[in-house]
Amino acid sequence: ATGLFFDTFDQIRANFQQTFERLFQGGEADLWLADPDDPLESQIEIHASPRGKKTQRIDLLSGGERALTALSLLFGIYLVKPSPFCVLDEVDAPLDESNIERFIRLLQEFKADTQFVVITHNPRTIEAADWIYGVTMEEPGVSNIVGVRLEDALDVSGNAA
Amino acid sequence: ATGLFFDTFDQIRANFQQTFERLFQGGEADLWLADPDDPLESQIEIHASPRGKKTQRIDLLSGGERALTALSLLFGIYLVKPSPFCVLDEVDAPLDESNIERFIRLLQEFKADTQFVVITHNPRTIEAADWIYGVTMEEPGVSNIVGVRLEDALDVSGNAA
Amino acid sequence: MKLKALRLHGFKSFADATEVQFHDGITAVVGPNGCGKSNISDAIRWVLGEQRPSAIRGGKMEEAIFQGSLGRRPVNRGAVSLTVSNEDRLLPIAFQEVELGRTVYRDGGSEYTINRSACRLRDVVDLCRDTGLGANAYSVIESRMIDAILSDRAEERRAMFEEAS
Amino acid sequence: MKLKALRLHGFKSFADATEVQFHDGITAVVGPNGCGKSNISDAIRWVLGEQRPSAIRGGKMEEAIFQGSLGRRPVNRGAVSLTVSNEDRLLPIAFQEVELGRTVYRDGGSEYTINRSACRLRDVVDLCRDTGLGANAYSVIESRMIDAILSDRAEERRAMFEEAS
Numbered sequence: 001a002t003g004l005f006f007d008t009f010d011q012i013r014a015n016f017q018q019t020f021e022r023l024f025q026g027g028e029a030d031l032w033l034a035d036p037d038d039p040l041e042s043q044i045e046i047h048a049s050p051r052g053k054k055t056q057r058i059d060l061l062s063g064g065e066r067a068l069t070a071l072s073l074l075f076g077i078y079l080v081k082p083s084p085f086c087v088l089d090e091v092d093a094p095l096d097e098s099n100i101e102r103f104i105r106l107l108q109e110f111k112a113d114t115q116f117v118v119i120t121h122n123p124r125t126i127e128a129a130d131w132i133y134g135v136t137m138e139e140p141g142v143s144n145i146v147g148v149r150l151e152d153a154l155d156v157s158g159n160a161a
Numbered sequence: 162a163t164g165l166f167f168d169t170f171d172q173i174r175a176n177f178q179q180t181f182e183r184l185f186q187g188g189e190a191d192l193w194l195a196d197p198d199d200p201l202e203s204q205i206e207i208h209a210s211p212r213g214k215k216t217q218r219i220d221l222l223s224g225g226e227r228a229l230t231a232l233s234l235l236f237g238i239y240l241v242k243p244s245p246f247c248v249l250d251e252v253d254a255p256l257d258e259s260n261i262e263r264f265i266r267l268l269q270e271f272k273a274d275t276q277f278v279v280i281t282h283n284p285r286t287i288e289a290a291d292w293i294y295g296v297t298m299e300e301p302g303v304s305n306i307v308g309v310r311l312e313d314a315l316d317v318s319g320n321a322a
Numbered sequence: 323m324k325l326k327a328l329r330l331h332g333f334k335s336f337a338d339a340t341e342v343q344f345h346d347g348i349t350a351v352v353g354p355n356g357c358g359k360s361n362i363s364d365a366i367r368w369v370l371g372e373q374r375p376s377a378i379r380g381g382k383m384e385e386a387i388f389q390g391s392l393g394r395r396p397v398n399r400g401a402v403s404l405t406v407s408n409e410d411r412l413l414p415i416a417f418q419e420v421e422l423g424r425t426v427y428r429d430g431g432s433e434y435t436i437n438r439s440a441c442r443l444r445d446v447v448d449l450c451r452d453t454g455l456g457a458n459a460y461s462v463i464e465s466r467m468i469d470a471i472l473s474d475r476a477e478e479r480r481a482m483f484e485e486a487s
Numbered sequence: 488m489k490l491k492a493l494r495l496h497g498f499k500s501f502a503d504a505t506e507v508q509f510h511d512g513i514t515a516v517v518g519p520n521g522c523g524k525s526n527i528s529d530a531i532r533w534v535l536g537e538q539r540p541s542a543i544r545g546g547k548m549e550e551a552i553f554q555g556s557l558g559r560r561p562v563n564r565g566a567v568s569l570t571v572s573n574e575d576r577l578l579p580i581a582f583q584e585v586e587l588g589r590t591v592y593r594d595g596g597s598e599y600t601i602n603r604s605a606c607r608l609r610d611v612v613d614l615c616r617d618t619g620l621g622a623n624a625y626s627v628i629e630s631r632m633i634d635a636i637l638s639d640r641a642e643e644r645r646a647m648f649e650e651a652s
């Protein structure tokens with residue numbers, strides 16, 4: 001069990017760093033066990049430093065920087081044993097335009113092997129999707145799903161044609 | 162002290178309900194002391210039900226519904242002793258288009274008496290502002306503020322002219 | 323393995339029988355606040371065996387049954403089924419397509435099915451083990467996990483790692 | 488009372504002396520992730536007397552001093568001043584304009600000023616009492632307060648109410 005955790009941990013760390021450097025276009029991040037001699041109980045320390053900035057405690061990072069750091073780590077864990085699908089629920093909410101682009105490019109890199117289901121309000125994310133489902137509540141309190149619209153059915157600003 | 166808390170509590174409750182009904186265009190919300198005989202120690206119960214939906218525990222509400230409910234309560238508290246200004250830091254991130262409009266209309270209703278400083282990534286919120294400050298980091302890790310652009314300096318999609 | 327379809331009936335705000343088809347690539351799910359999008363990701367977690375009501379925002383599992391609205395009465399059960407293609411036999415079971423089903427009743431109890439045959443929760447868990455499918459496989463990522471995984475209460479982060487291992 | 492201006496120098500990412508002018512109506516503050524927008528709302532809370540480093544995302548108050556970047560050395564103090572017009576005499580002090588200042592040093596200690604005269608924290612608190620100005624007056628609303636005020640750990644909500652009273 002300890003061996004498995006260590007193996008997994010090294011993989012998670014490597015995936016985390018790669019994903020982080022992609023989403024931040026550089027910068028550096030690390031993940032380590034506070035107490036390597038007691039892996040099953042040890043705290044897991046995390047550190048992240050966007051490009052050009054001095055390393056600091058995670059709490060001082062901005063909302064968007066934290067979201068990208070967390071996404072790098074969550075995705076890093078996911079990649080150890082990837083599922084055929086990955087649901088992302090409004091993870092793009094705190095991101096600015098350029099970070100949305102990098103987020104989209106990350107999904108496009110992995111979409112050959114993973115079906116992504118992205119819940120979003122962001123027009124740029126919607127535009128980048130291959131399929132779109134709309135959920136509505138015409139009758140209050142009762143949901144239904146209205147049809148699929150392919151990307152080419154949208155006009156330039158992302159609105160339904 | 163107890164009297165002051167009760168007074169304040171009734172005002173907060175009234176402000177909360179009014180703001181909620183505005184942001185949800187109906188629906189109902191309530192706020193009460195779990196133990197009215199022990200106001201200084203009692204838990205404060207909150208309940209919120211968007212229009213047409215059956216009343217439910219707060220945790221089952223959606224991300225956007227929770228944001229509007231919390232905003233109604235936080236603003237309700239704020240209105241008891243309003244400051245000359247109010248800073249809102251990305252509270253519009255989870256809101257859809259129509260809720261952003263209602264949020265904007267709320268600000269416009271109170272802006273005669275309150276200077277609002279709204280930190281946002283949302284183009285519609287930016288468009289509704291009377292003044293815009295851009296914050297940048299041309300030199301990595303060092304912030305500066307670049308000029309004010311009035312609303313009429315923006316093109317239709319909210320980008321700088 | 324690929325996701326084929328998700329069906330919901332009486333699960334949270336999906337009072338009526340509803341189906342979502344899945345495709346290759348990136349699928350965006352859009353709609354106004356409160357229309358039911360996150361309820362779909364709850365449904366996926368749930369049908370894969372999620373045991374904690376809090377992971378789908380409830381206090382008890384039966385809160386996932388459609389509770390009614392101003393125009394509709396509550397119902398007595400909530401059901402979700404997830405159909406996956408299994409041509410690569412990632413799931414160790416001799417079927418080209420596998421449908422995992424789960425139904426919850428007013429007493430809080432759940433029933434599980436694999437290809438419409440009743441089974442136990444542990445059958446679903448065993449089937450999904452090591453496939454990356456399964457309630458704890460980090461295949462549903464939502465924004466409240468952001469604060470949890472960066473929490474300076476390091477037990478929170480620890481707990482998330484242990485789930486994944 | 489109206490906000491007139493905010494000046495930052497050495498506070499968090501504002502290494503250089505920077506000024507924000509305020510106007511009537513709605514002011515939007517925009518920019519990319521991590522450029523310093525929330526640091527501005529931290530500065531406003533902080534100059535009004537915020538005593539908890541956690542309320543401005545730090546562990547200790549001295550973490551609010553510009554810590555340097557890859558191209559710049561750290562500095563030894565962080566300062567913020569907030570200027571308000573006081574024609575309505577909402578602040579009980581005989582000045583048309585009031586400037587509240589605060590500086591933090593590497594040992595974590597803060598100095599306070601009112602119109603450039605040294606004073607104590609309690610002078611700032613007393614001045615702002617009952618005006619709605621002041622660190623606990625709910626005049627800075629941020630998204631992490633959303634989960635806190637709706638928390639089902641009801642002590643969190645209780646604590647927020649007590650701050651306001």
Ligand SMILES: Nc1ncnc2c1ncn2[C@@H]1O[C@H](COP(=O)(O)OP(=O)(O)OP(=O)(O)O)[C@@H](O)[C@H]1O
Pocket residue numbers: 141211214217221222223224225226255333334335353354355356357358359360361362385386387388389390
């Ligand atoms: N058991 C239930 N019965 C009926 N309605 C329910 C039930 N559980 C949740 N709901 C309703 O579902 C709605 C929430 O849906 P959901 O969280 O999926 O919204 P969403 O589309 O993700 O919105 P947002 O964009 O704001 O995140 C709430 O209004 C809630 O009242």
Ligand SMILES: Nc1ncnc2c1ncn2[C@@H]1O[C@H](COP(=O)(O)OP(=O)(O)OP(=O)(O)O)[C@@H](O)[C@H]1O
Pocket residue numbers: 050053056060061062063064065094302498499500518519520521522523524525526527550551552553554555
């Ligand atoms: N004491 C400090 N010295 C130098 N830089 C600091 C200091 N404290 C915080 N920072 C930096 O300030 C940046 C965060 O700024 P801020 O939180 O204001 O961003 P933001 O504009 O609100 O971004 P977002 O849109 O993502 O919320 C971080 O990159 C952080 O490293």
Ligand SMILES: [Mg+2]
Pocket residue numbers: 090223224225359360361
């Ligand atoms: Mg949602």
Ligand SMILES: [Mg+2]
Pocket residue numbers: 062063064251524525526
């Ligand atoms: Mg911010």
